[in-house]
Amino acid sequence: MSNIPAPVTDCITLLDSELAGEAAVELGLTPSEYEKIVAIQGRVPSLVELYMYSLMWSEHCSYKHSKKQLRNFSSEGEHVLQGPGENAGVISVGDGWAVAFKMESHNHPSAYDPFAGAATGVGGCVRDIFTMGARPIASLGSLRFGTLDKQRQRELLTGAIAGLASYGDGLGVPTVGGEVYFEEAYEGNCLINAMCLGLMREEDLTRAVGSGPGNYMVLLGAPTGRDGIGGASVLASQEFNEKDEDVSHSVPQGDAILEKKIIEACLNLLGRGLFVALGDLGAAGLTSSASEMASRGGVGVEIDVRKVPVCEDAMQPFEIMVSESQERMLAVVKPGDFAAVEATCKEWGVDCTIVGQITDTGRFVVRDSALAAGEDIVADMPAEMLANSAPQYDPPSSRPAYLDEVQSFDIAAFLAEQGERDLAADTLALIASPNICSRQWIWNQCDAQVMGNTIVAPGSDAAVLRIGDAGSVRGIATSADCNGRFCYLDPYRGAQLALVESMRNLACVGAVPAAITDCLNFGSPEKPEVFYTFEQAVLGLADACKYFGIPVVSGNVSFYNESFGSAIYPTPAVGIVGTMEDVNVATTLAFKQAGDVIVLVGETADELGGSEYLKVMFNLVTGAPPALDLELEGAVQSAVRDAICAGLVSSAHDCSEGGLAASLAESCVAGDLGATVVLDDELPAAASLFSESASRILVSVNPDNVEALLDILVGHEAPYSIIGEVGGAVLSVDTVEEDEQVNTLSISLEALKNQYLNALEKLVQQ
DSSP states (O other): OTTSOOOOSOHHHHOOHHHHHHHHHHTTOOHHHHHHHHHHHTSOOOHHHHHHHHHHTSHHHHOTTTHHHHTTSOOOOTTEEEOBTBSSEEEEEETTEEEEEEEEEOHHHHHHOHHHHHHHHHHHHHHHHHHTTOEEEEEEEEEEEOOTTSHHHHHHHHHHHHHHHHHHHHHTOOEEEEEEEEOGGGTTSOEEEEEEEEEEEGGGOOOOOOOOTTOEEEEEESOBOSTTTTHHHHHTTSOBOTTSOOOGGGSOOOOHHHHHHHHHHHHHHHHTTOOSEEEEOOTTHHHHHHHHHHHHHTOEEEEEGGGSOBSSTTOOHHHHHHOOOSSEEEEEEOGGGHHHHHHHHHHHTOOEEEEEEEESSOEEEEEOTTSOTTSOEEEEEEHHHHHHOOOOOOOOOOOOTHHHHHHTOOHHHHHHHHOOOOHHHHHHHHHTSTTTSOOHHHHTTSOSOTTSOEEEOBTBSSEEEEOSSTTOOOEEEEEEEOOHHHHHHOHHHHHHHHHHHHHHHHHTTTOEEEEEEEEEEOSOTTSHHHHHHHHHHHHHHHHHHHHHTOOEEEEEEEOOOEETTEEOOOEEEEEEEEEESOGGGOOOSSOOSTTOEEEEESOOOSOOTTOHHHHHHHOOOOSOOOOOOHHHHHHHHHHHHHHHHTTOOSEEEEOOTTHHHHHHHHHHHHHTOOEEEEEOSSSOHHHHHHOOOSSOEEEEEOGGGHHHHHHHHHHTTOOEEEEEEEOSSEEEEEEEETTEEEEEEEEEHHHHHHHHSSHHHHHHHO
16 A cells, blocks of 8 residues: 555654545545544544554444444344344343354455355354354355356355365364355355354353453454454455455464364353453454444453564554454453463463453553553544444435346246247256255265254254253254345345245244344445345345344345446345254155155245246346245244144245245155155146245145144145145156146156256366
8 A cells, every 4th residue: 555654653643634644545444534533533543543443444344334224123022132233143042041143244355265265254253152152053154156167166166165164163063054056146256154153041141341440451362463454344345356466465364273272261261250251353353342342331441562462573553453363352351360361271272461451531542562651652542433433324326227127027928939848857957057956065065963963954944953951852943045136136025035035944844933143245335226225125124024023133234245346146145043942843855755745835826037947947037036925924934833843744845946846856855755746726837847936835744644734724824735745756747737737747766866966066076
């Protein structure tokens, strides 16, 4: 950065106004933001102060373009113990147990270094969890890449999966689920969203609130280096450009083994009440953690950069304060407790160092004790203003012109022009497509069973985990979902469809939704058309959450997901957690036994807008996404959940990408059983098979339980159709056209497995 002065001894008095203003702009601040900083400081800021403000006022840290819209979310609910504003949300899940969970993005770092970016994305999310006092128990990933016919996209995928697996397995935290999509829209800007869950007793909830003037600020974990300077906060606040100069130094490097030691040391110390507060050092590093602690507690903080352990020579104060080196925690410790803290850290092989103290001034003071007395203050600013006074913007918003064009596209007329198709061949092509085919290539790289509490592992609609003491049957279920294509075609409805799909996935295992976290991935908020999609997606998600009474307890906004001026699809990923009274009732998608009756709960409409069928067969992303009736959705989910909890259902599977044909094929493959099905819905055969209508769940049930199941469905006013029977070695589907039953497809189980199971691995290795 050519206009930023070289480090000098007395930063407080060095910068003149013109030079400081130029440096501020190079650090990402606008001229008006710089003027606001001058007003807060009452003088020209120092170089260290400029760096600290620029990081804390970056989009990633301050949410300056999104805060006003996020107020649409409700964080209140019967389960909520901690909502937004802390490192993670926390909900009660029964018998005094609580779950902390959070979803975070690590998109831009992963585009530069997919292994390190994905690994440290997991590491940062895990730290958010145990900071709250919870032991991490599960992780998920919500991932987006370009199409796999490009070598670069295959490299990004393999690197990111290896990073996620390596870090999760190194921590001993199971990877229990997630999602991955491949679309041209993500080619220049992949999305790596990590979600983590942790378990604790309700009374062990810890908050990162600084208090007690005279208490020590203690830094735990790895030494500080230059590897993470400006990483998450800077990279996530600018567009990605593959022609940028090398920024590998901005991608932090992770050490899962050290983080595991830190987890154990911190949970031990929290359990003994030896921490007043605990926070992790993520985006903006020491600056963010310390200022947020101080502002939450209404106190001040003083830090000496020369007491911070470093791993590189001649590190300057601004580098130490904004470094994003991984595996570091900041704790507030009473002076009388430090010896015990130090001893415990030593037992676990974790370094801990007193780097400062809490004060009663309300100011964030940074000292450099290597300087002469009286000249050692290199930054002095109000902690509250640093943490919370970034400007909040109202970006212009305008409805993208393309929406009218795509939503009015006549899909029926287009398909009529294509003439008759071989729908069996289309089905095989669909289930081998990258957005539908089995993810076993990914699951096989991650350990889903470590800890021994995973009841339903990856491959079904939602993961199920046992919680509590030995012999407990209480559990939780979790899933991550979003169809970015639907959000591109209608951001309001697309966001709602993401929520209800996540809820439906929980219903398919018998769980009750309790709360969500989110990761809102969008392009530049400074572009009116992009900001419109963000506004609409937030409003749609908020409205649907309020309808179902589901609180949003944590989350993340990731803007500037663009490359060369082209934005990704709007992608508001939803991470959900639900409760289960008895994990033994949990079901999976696999057909279980020949002779079971197949029932479609919900109704299929001719809704192929944004479908995999249009994309795979005709390379079209157009039309309106499926309609959504929230009342109907609730009825379908409640009915299926009640039936599962009553022990009536053998299998349950959400109908989503690929429609009913894909759902049937997946249940057949998972159960190694065929099925005979008749679809009499008065729709064209392609719509019957491939429509992605919402509010549908495919269930199978023992014949002896059919009557009891139908009683539940009728009681909930959930529409249904008895469509077939499990059995044989073939998936056979008849459709009814003009009152005549016609065999539309007949595919052997072996052919289904050959297409579905190894398709992703073949695409990666091409």
